[in-house]
Amino acid sequence: MFEDEQQIIESKIREFCLKNDIPIAELKWSPIPFSGEWGTSTSFFATAALEARAGKKIQVPARAQEIAEQAKAAIGSVQGISRVDAIKGYLNLYFSTSEYARRVVDEVLASNADFGRGAPKSERIMVEYAQPNTHHSFHIGHHRNTILGEALARIVEFAGFDTIRASYPGDIGLGVITILWAYDRFYKGQEPQGIHERGQWLLKIYAEATAMLEPKENETPEEKAKREAYDVERHEMYRKWDINDPYVRELWLKTREWSLEELRDILRILDVKMDVWFFESDVDVPAKEIVGELIAKGIADDERPQGGAVIVKIDEKLGLTKEKYRTNIIMRSDGTTLYLTKDLALAKVKFEQYHVDRSIYVVDVRQSMHLQQAFAILKLWGFKQAEKCYHLGYGFVSLPEGAMSARRGRVVLFKDVMDEAIKRVLAVESEKSPDISEEERRHVAEQIGLGALAYSMLSVDNNKDIIFDINEALNFDGHTGPYIQNAYVRANSILKKSDGLPKESQFDYELDPHEIELIELISRFPDKVQQAADEYRPLIMANYTYDLANAFHSFYHAVPVIQTEDKNVREARLRLVAAAKQTIANALRLLDIQAPEVM
RNA sequence: GCCCCUGUAGCUCAAUGGAUAGAGCACCUGCCUUCUAAGCAGAUGGUUGUGGGUUCGAAUCCCGCCAGGGGCGCCA
Numbered sequence: 001m002f003e004d005e006q007q008i009i010e011s012k013i014r015e016f017c018l019k020n021d022i023p024i025a026e027l028k029w030s031p032i033p034f035s036g037e038w039g040t041s042t043s044f045f046a047t048a049a050l051e052a053r054a055g056k057k058i059q060v061p062a063r064a065q066e067i068a069e070q071a072k073a074a075i076g077s078v079q080g081i082s083r084v085d086a087i088k089g090y091l092n093l094y095f096s097t098s099e100y101a102r103r104v105v106d107e108v109l110a111s112n113a114d115f116g117r118g119a120p121k122s123e124r125i126m127v128e129y130a131q132p133n134t135h136h137s138f139h140i141g142h143h144r145n146t147i148l149g150e151a152l153a154r155i156v157e158f159a160g161f162d163t164i165r166a167s168y169p170g171d172i173g174l175g176v177i178t179i180l181w182a183y184d185r186f187y188k189g190q191e192p193q194g195i196h197e198r199g200q201w202l203l204k205i206y207a208e209a210t211a212m213l214e215p216k217e218n219e220t221p222e223e224k225a226k227r228e229a230y231d232v233e234r235h236e237m238y239r240k241w242d243i244n245d246p247y248v249r250e251l252w253l254k255t256r257e258w259s260l261e262e263l264r265d266i267l268r269i270l271d272v273k274m275d276v277w278f279f280e281s282d283v284d285v286p287a288k289e290i291v292g293e294l295i296a297k298g299i300a301d302d303e304r305p306q307g308g309a310v311i312v313k314i315d316e317k318l319g320l321t322k323e324k325y326r327t328n329i330i331m332r333s334d335g336t337t338l339y340l341t342k343d344l345a346l347a348k349v350k351f352e353q354y355h356v357d358r359s360i361y362v363v364d365v366r367q368s369m370h371l372q373q374a375f376a377i378l379k380l381w382g383f384k385q386a387e388k389c390y391h392l393g394y395g396f397v398s399l400p401e402g403a404m405s406a407r408r409g410r411v412v413l414f415k416d417v418m419d420e421a422i423k424r425v426l427a428v429e430s431e432k433s434p435d436i437s438e439e440e441r442r443h444v445a446e447q448i449g450l451g452a453l454a455y456s457m458l459s460v461d462n463n464k465d466i467i468f469d470i471n472e473a474l475n476f477d478g479h480t481g482p483y484i485q486n487a488y489v490r491a492n493s494i495l496k497k498s499d500g501l502p503k504e505s506q507f508d509y510e511l512d513p514h515e516i517e518l519i520e521l522i523s524r525f526p527d528k529v530q531q532a533a534d535e536y537r538p539l540i541m542a543n544y545t546y547d548l549a550n551a552f553h554s555f556y557h558a559v560p561v562i563q564t565e566d567k568n569v570r571e572a573r574l575r576l577v578a579a580a581k582q583t584i585a586n587a588l589r590l591l592d593i594q595a596p597e598v599m
Numbered sequence: 600g601c602c603c604c605u606g607u608a609g610c611u612c613a614a615u616g617g618a619u620a621g622a623g624c625a626c627c628u629g630c631c632u633u634c635u636a637a638g639c640a641g642a643u644g645g646u647u648g649u650g651g652g653u654u655c656g657a658a659u660c661c662c663g664c665c666a667g668g669g670g671c672g673c674c675a
Contacts, residue, residue, distance in 0.1 A: 033618065045617065049655065060655030088618055133675080173675065280675090309673050323601065323671095332673045339675050368603065369670055395604080395668085425637095432637070448637085459623095460612065463604060465668070472611070472624085476637050479612080479623040486637050494634045531615085543613065546622080557630095557639040577634090599637070 001104065001523045002095075005080050006040065009093060013042075016074035022067060023050045031520065032092050036513040038520050039081075039094035044068050048089075064089030097516060101507035101576075104523045108579035109501075116525045116586055118160035118533070123388075126164040126350055127153040129362035130272060133170040134259040135179045137196075137203045138266050139404060139411040140468050141364075141397040144457045148394055149362035150272045150592045151458055151538035158590055159533030164354060166276040168346065169263070171256050173280070174234075175206070175406075177241060180251055181234040182209035196415050199262030202255065207409030242336075266414065269450070271592060276354070278346055287337040287345040291330055294344075299380045300330055309333045314376050325376045343374045344381075351385050358388040360536060365393030365463060392536055395465035412468060421449030421474050428476060429599070436598055447594040448482050449474070454593050455481030458542040479546055481593055484584065487549035487556075488595045491581035494561050498574050505572040514555040515576065521548045522583045529590070538591065545587040552580050 010027055017024040025046035032041045048063035056063075068086035075084060080099060085092040108115045129149020132142045150165075157163035170176075182205045192198045213231055216223065240248040267274065291310055294300035300312045309332055314325035330341045350356045361371055371391040378386035398404060404411045425445040429436065436444065456473040460466060476482040495501065511519075525544070532540040561577055564570040585595045 028615080028617095030615080030617095041618090043617065045655070052655070058655090062655090064655085090618065170675065175675080311672060326602090327672055329672045334673085336673090338673070342675095365604070366669060367675080370675085372603095393604085428637070433635075464612085465605080467611095469611090475624075477624080478637095480637085482637055483623090486635080490635060490638080497634060535615090539613090543622095546613095550622085553638060554640090556634080560634075562634050599635080 001107070001526060002040065002080075002100075005078065009075060009078055009081070012075050012078075013071050013091075016071055017047070017067075020070070022047060023054065025050050031524070032094075036516070037094055038097060038100070038516045039092055041090050041092040043090045044071070045089055061089055097511055098507040098509075100523075101511060101515075101519050101572075102505070104519050105505070105507075105572075105575050105579045108522060108582050109575060112582055113586060113589075115582060116529045117158055118526070118530055121160040121162075123357040124162040124164065124355060125156050125358045125360060126166050126276075126354060126356040127156070127360045127362065128166045128168055129153075130263075130267060130274065131168045131170065131363075132263065133173070133175060134256045134263075135171075135176045135202050136206065136259065136406050137199045137411070138263060138414045139406075140414050140417060141404060143270075143414045143417075143453065144394060144397050144466065145362055145364070146267070146270060146272060147454050147457045147592060148392065148462060148538060150270065151454075151541070151590060152360065152362065152392065152536060154590045154592060155529065155538060155541060156533045156536075159529050161358075161533070164275045164356065165273065166278060166350075167274045168278045168280065169260075170280045172241070172252075172284075174238065176252070176256075177238045178209050178213070178234060179206045180241075180248070180255060181230075181237045182206070182212075183255060184237070184251060185230075185233070195258075195261050195265050198258050200413065200415075202258065203406060203411070204409065206406060210407040269418070271594075278349070280342060283342045283345040283349070284337060286348070287341040288331075288335075290345055290348065291337070291341060294330065294377075294381065297381070299377065304331075304333055304335075307333065312373075312377055312380075314373060314380070317380050318376060325373050328370075328373050330377075340370060340374060340377075343371075344377060347374065347378055347383070347389070351383055357385060358390065359385065360390045360392055362392045362394070365395055367391075368393050390536060392462060394462040397466045397468050399468055412470075417453065417470060417473070418449060420470065421453055422446055424474055425449045425452075425476070433599065440598070444596045444599055447596045448476070448485060448599060451481035451485055451588075451593040452476060453481075454591060455484070455542065458538050458591055459546070461539055462537070482599070483553075484545055484549040484588060485593070485596055486599060487552040488581060488584045488588065489597065489599045490556050491552060491577050491584065492597055494556075494577050495574070495581065497562055501574060501578055502571040505575045506568060507572045509566070509569050509572070512555075512559050514551070514558045515573070518548075518551045518555045518580055519576065521551045522579055525583050525587065532590075541587060541590050545584070545591060548580075548584055548587060552584065555580075 006029055014024060027042045029040050029042050032039050044064040044067040045060060047067060048058065048060045051063065052058055052060055065088060068089055068091045071091055072084045072086045080096050081093050082096040083094040127149055130146040132138055153163055153165050179202055187205060192201045213227060237248055241252060291300065295302050295310065299317060300310050302310050304310065309329045311327055311329050313327045315323060328340055329338060331337055350359055363371065368391060375386050375389045399412060422445045425448045426441065429441055429445060452474055459479065528540060528544045532538060561570065561573040564573060588595050
């Protein structure tokens, strides 16, 4: 927020260095640690190191301090800077508190929901996430994926990028066919009531079918024959799907719709609005076409005449001598396509039809190799956007008893966890806030329960695995979503009890350190948005939001607002509370967490 | 065999190559007749897996090793 002042100071430092023949290194600016005062700082270690490397006999830390002291003298006075300190090689510039506090608060309350929004950028980003296979229910692993993707989409969008949200559900494959087969064989015509019940029922059928089709120990010849007969039936159904058999296709579309209804309902609950739906089955035909193109361009090698498949020797084609991307198949020997082929076809659609400059894939880290191969082939193919394809991988979510497995029916469903979350919040709520009406309580419980779940997923670095513990995920104390929501509620509570928000205010009194820290954190929000977007890391926003809430809670406790006698001070603090509330709301929104008015 | 990820307080996790490695949970001490105690203030807790190296400066970068997880041509 203070680029102008920073520019003025930076040019003064450069001028001083130029005059004194000091080879200045790039200046990096950061907030001054050890809170209580407020400002920005830079250091001269890099500059001193340049001198040392140039042959000067100096001690870097001592020389950095020397330059800092000289720079301090050279800077003189700057509008808006109350004091300059040179310490341990750092140059600390303290802001004139009143003026800056007013600027920050005024800007927030002028921009409101747009506070922190970045200037529009020329590039278009597509974020692909929320892509469970159909015919399965949505589990907590999908929840991590969806929350991560949605938070990222909200962050890059708010940072100024033209953003498209895309989902790419796997709607075909042997797993899907297995469910169709078992449904048709054993449950034909049945259909449970309720969107989620029906979806979960399909999942149960899948686990049953898998058990029937798996070889068992000590199986009798009769059992073996039955199992093998089932397997033949299943593959026959896949063949029929492939040749567009009307019966199988209709069955497939009907059951697929059941899954999609369930998925759409969960996305509605999570407030995720997809712009584009790509289905795996849609790219099958185009995928076949691009194989020919890649062969013609000499990128792929057709080994089918020798009884092999169509492959891409990626390392060789890129001219790499060391093994990196290896070789992968883009078409089976029987002429059918693979996941990789479909991803190539999909990327082509993204680039050519949707004019995407950057393509982000929020996909399980286990598919890292696959995506690196896809990006490398896209590059060979001539797509310059391949450079800006990015795999946001994330560690998988497992259970204390081991990995989740849809095949074994050992999954923790998101819907179940959500229901449990709401139940627990309601229990806490009726104890702590008996005044809230029955109707509102249910709504607030959903906001808090979902907030706790979302934050537990976002507050861990994406490349770390999560062992899902429901008691941890639904903890409402400390470093959690509800802690942040509570800060928002408390701010709201103060504002509700005031006689309205003053139009303007002066911060011309001695501010409490808690006030200064809160204002400082608010002022950093726009930069944090850009940083999180640049690095594709929702975690940065999650951490920031917690810090902001923490500063507000401390402020709340230490600094009276409504009870302040002095009218000037009270009005300034009221506006500060409103600015804090707004910034918390904006930050929570980027995390796809709702801000309840009461709790 | 090769490649990727992870290893930080008892537990779960933070920390643009820079100032004193920080939070939460758990445990302990205080704080509700005062704007919501889902909170605040404080105490305890560290050889950042390990051994080298680079650097004025390393949890962070490089190399070796140890431990755990994942991946590696006709699954997705």
